Amino acid sequence: MSEVKADKHLDIRGVVCPYTLVKSKLAVESLEVGQILEIILDYPEAADSIPKAMLNYGQSVLKVEKINPKEWIIRIRKEVED
């Protein structure tokens, strides 16, 4: 099944915590409710911490996928205005 196209892409490869979350949070703030953000990252802890934080903010985590030994893709759908 093909995925819905993301409304915004964020490349934070090379960025470390907590700026991975800072940049992801700002990207979600810039979306409308219902829109999807796709994040590509390579900081291992952030693959865990960003989804947790997004759930705490009230957003949905659609996917967390390790696409190669060093990189992950996370898809977030904005559910609530922040």
Place this chain on the structure above:
Amino acid sequence: MEFTEEQLKRYSRHIILPEVGGKGQQKISAAKVLIVGAGGLGCPVGYYLAAAGVGTLALVDNDAVELSNLQRQIAHSVKTLGVNKADSAKKTFEALNPDVNVIAIKERINSKNILELIKDYDIVVDGTDNFPTRYLINDACVMLKKPLVSGAILRFEGQVTTILPGDGPCYRCLFEEPPPAGLVPSCQEAGVLGVLPGVIGALQATEVLKLIIGKGKPLKGQLLIYDALGVNFRKVKIPKNSDCPICGENPKIKELSDSPEQYCSI
């Protein structure tokens, strides 16, 4: 406003807070706050607001830094002895955060200049040390409908309240007139624990930031009293007085006036 990489780092702990976020941080950056008094209270209030990135911070003080101030007035130092306090604090706050536009107003606030001084600011902070000025600031803020975060300290006890004109009581609702000169001792006469203005100033700065981001409950209609020796925080309700001479239904005070009473330095 887009954040620079430096700002992302500086304000990262704010941005990841759900209640602040990038939007709240932008409100903080756009805010204009005026602090009356760069002494015991004004120093910590200004310090934390500068650290938080408040866009414009004005400091009003016409006193010079003295050695006896350094026990509690943390924005000053031996290097600024004899320097105007607003200038001294401006230097400290600019060194902490160059994002902040710090304006030093080297005047003593009075009935003639207060309206002009506060009119362009979003929030006023009272960090003064005497009743006549406290009442003058209250009256001016009521007249111009400016939110006012008021603090006071003496010995081991401090007080904080937030006055939102038109939405809660003001200082005169509590006591219509200032106490007569000499009844309440000044810090010079009675002393003050050096850390006390740090506690009260930090509470005032917190109130200011909450007002700016529009989150939480402001400390309106209540006086928060901190007793350092007993380690008690107590809240006393301040009812709105419909006969208040400044914010009541038929205000008697139509214009500001100065009291001839002595001024003391916290």
